[in-house]
Amino acid sequence: MQTLSKEMTFKNFINNEWIDSSSQETVKSISPMNKEEIVGYIQNSTKDDLEKAVRAAHQAKKAWRKLGQAQRGQYLYKAANILEENLEDIAKTMTKEMGKTLPEAKGETARGVAILRYYAGEGMRKNGDVIPSSDKDALMFTKRTPLGAVGVITPWNFPVAIPIWKIAPALVYGNTVVFKPATEAAVTAAKVIECFAQAGLPEGVLNFITGSGFVIGQGLIDHPLLNGITFTGSETVGQGVAKSASARGIKYQLEMGGKNPVIVTKDADLDAAAEAVISGGFRSAGQKCTASSRVIVEQEVYEAFKEKLIQETEKIKVGNGLKEGIWMGPCASESQFNTVKKYIEIGREEGAVLVSGGKVLTGEEFDKGFYLTPAIFDKVTPDMTIAQEEIFGPVIGLMKANDLEEAIEIANNTKFGLSASIFTTNIGSLLEFIDEIEAGLVRINAESAGVELQAPFGGMKSSSTGSREQGEAAQEFYTSIKTVFIKG
Incomplete structure (x- = not known):
C-alpha cells in the first residue's frame, strides 16, 4: 500500500507512479457516519493531469495487447491475491467512507476477489471461432481484438465491485484503462488500485485519477484518444456519455439505475x-x-x-x-x-x-x-x-x-x-x-x-445502453470481432 502522510493523502496513479495533481489541491472524503471524521484526502485533478493519464494509457495499449491473453490473466490472479490479503482494511475503509455495514463491505470486497479470479481465468479461454468457408482450400476464423484505451467511470455505492467488474475484463481482453471513481468513495477505490499496482502491471496499463465530474469525468468522456467509455451513474450524465461517444464513433456502455x-x-x-x-x-x-x-x-x-x-x-x-x-x-x-x-x-x-x-x-x-x-x-x-x-x-x-x-x-x-x-x-x-x-x-x-458475477448484467429501456456487463458478456463490449480468411 501507499506510504501515507498523517493526513492520509492518496495520489493519482499514472504511468505506474503515485503523483500529486498539478493543482496541488486535495479534496477531503468525510464519513457519513460522522461528518467530522475525515477518511482521507484525494487529488483535485486538472485537465493536465487527465491528459497525462490518457496519454499513458494510449502509449501502453500496443505492448499490452501484444503481451497475450494468458499472461494478462496472470496479473489479475496476482491482484486478486493482494486484494484478498487486504480485505479487512479495504472493507473497513468502505464502511467508514460510504456507510454500508462491515459485513456487507466484506462481502463486496470478497466479491471483488472472485471477479478478478473469474476474469483471470478468461486469459485461458477462447477468443474466437473457426467458421467453415465455402472455399475448401481456405481457412476462415474470427478473433477478438481489444478496443484500445478505455475510460472507466464508476459510482460510490459499490466502490470495490463495480470498478473491478469493469477494469478486470478490460485488462484481460487487452485494453488499457483510465479509471475515475466517484469522489465520495475515492479513498476505497485508491486502495483497490494499490492492489493492482502491487501486482506489477506494466507502465501505463492502469491509470487512476480523481477529481470533479465536470473536469475529469467530462474530460474522459470527450477525450479523442479513448476508444471506449464504460459508465455507471445517473441517467443525465449517461445521456451525455452516449451523445459524446456517438459523435466520435466509439463504443460506450451505460448502466443508469432502476425503479x-x-x-x-x-x-x-x-x-x-x-x-x-x-x-x-x-x-x-x-x-x-x-x-x-x-x-x-x-x-x-x-x-x-x-x-x-x-x-x-x-x-x-x-x-x-x-x-x-x-x-x-x-x-x-x-x-x-x-x-x-x-x-x-x-x-x-x-x-x-x-x-x-x-x-x-x-x-x-x-x-x-x-x-x-x-x-x-x-x-x-x-x-x-x-x-x-x-x-x-x-x-x-x-x-x-x-x-x-x-x-x-x-x-x-x-x-x-x-x-x-x-x-x-x-x-x-x-x-x-x-x-x-x-x-x-x-x-x-x-x-x-x-x-x-458469471451472469450478464444490464437492463432494458432507460436503465442500460450497450452490451451487458459481467460474465462472458463483458467480452462483447471490450473487444471487436475480426474475421480472418486465409487462402492456401
Whole structure:
C-alpha cells in the first residue's frame, strides 16, 4: 500500500507512479457516519493531469495487447491475491467512507476477489471461432481484438465491485484503462488500485485519477484518444456519455439505475416475500441500482403482507456500520441524505401515506451522521413521483393490484427496466412474469437486488445502453470481432 502522510493523502496513479495533481489541491472524503471524521484526502485533478493519464494509457495499449491473453490473466490472479490479503482494511475503509455495514463491505470486497479470479481465468479461454468457408482450400476464423484505451467511470455505492467488474475484463481482453471513481468513495477505490499496482502491471496499463465530474469525468468522456467509455451513474450524465461517444464513433456502455418492482401474488409465501423485500429495499440503505422500490401486491393479501412488512422493518437496527448488530448504516453522503428526505416529503405531499419509518435519527450517536429509518409508504399510485423516479435510498412504495395482469402492467409503467422479481407458487404466474416483465434481470422468489458475477448484467429501456456487463458478456463490449480468411 501507499506510504501515507498523517493526513492520509492518496495520489493519482499514472504511468505506474503515485503523483500529486498539478493543482496541488486535495479534496477531503468525510464519513457519513460522522461528518467530522475525515477518511482521507484525494487529488483535485486538472485537465493536465487527465491528459497525462490518457496519454499513458494510449502509449501502453500496443505492448499490452501484444503481451497475450494468458499472461494478462496472470496479473489479475496476482491482484486478486493482494486484494484478498487486504480485505479487512479495504472493507473497513468502505464502511467508514460510504456507510454500508462491515459485513456487507466484506462481502463486496470478497466479491471483488472472485471477479478478478473469474476474469483471470478468461486469459485461458477462447477468443474466437473457426467458421467453415465455402472455399475448401481456405481457412476462415474470427478473433477478438481489444478496443484500445478505455475510460472507466464508476459510482460510490459499490466502490470495490463495480470498478473491478469493469477494469478486470478490460485488462484481460487487452485494453488499457483510465479509471475515475466517484469522489465520495475515492479513498476505497485508491486502495483497490494499490492492489493492482502491487501486482506489477506494466507502465501505463492502469491509470487512476480523481477529481470533479465536470473536469475529469467530462474530460474522459470527450477525450479523442479513448476508444471506449464504460459508465455507471445517473441517467443525465449517461445521456451525455452516449451523445459524446456517438459523435466520435466509439463504443460506450451505460448502466443508469432502476425503479425495480417486486410483485407479491395471492399465493405467495408472505414471510419469504417480506424478508426479501426488506433485504432488497433496505440493505446498503437502499443505495443499489437493483434495490426494490415498488412493491405491488395482489389485493387479497395486501393488508396481511403490509402488516408483516411493517412489523419486520421496525426491527431493523440503524447505526454505525462498524458496530456489531447494526443492520443498516447511514446514507452515503449529506447530498444523498437530503435527496431521500426530499422524496419522503414529496410522497406525503402527493397523497401517499407514510406507515413506517422515514424519520431522521437524532441523539449523540446520530447527530453528526446521515441516519434515517427505512420508510414504507402505503396508498402509492403508479403516477406518483416516488413511484416513477429513482430515490436511491431506503424508501419502499406499496401498491395494490387486482390481479397478476394488472400487477405486471403497473410494474412495467416506468422508464426504467433494470431488475424485477415476483413471489408466487404458481408456475403459470412465474412463466407469464418472465415473458411479460420489461427488465434485464428477472428473479423468481428472490429479492430484486443481486446479480452473480458469471451472469450478464444490464437492463432494458432507460436503465442500460450497450452490451451487458459481467460474465462472458463483458467480452462483447471490450473487444471487436475480426474475421480472418486465409487462402492456401
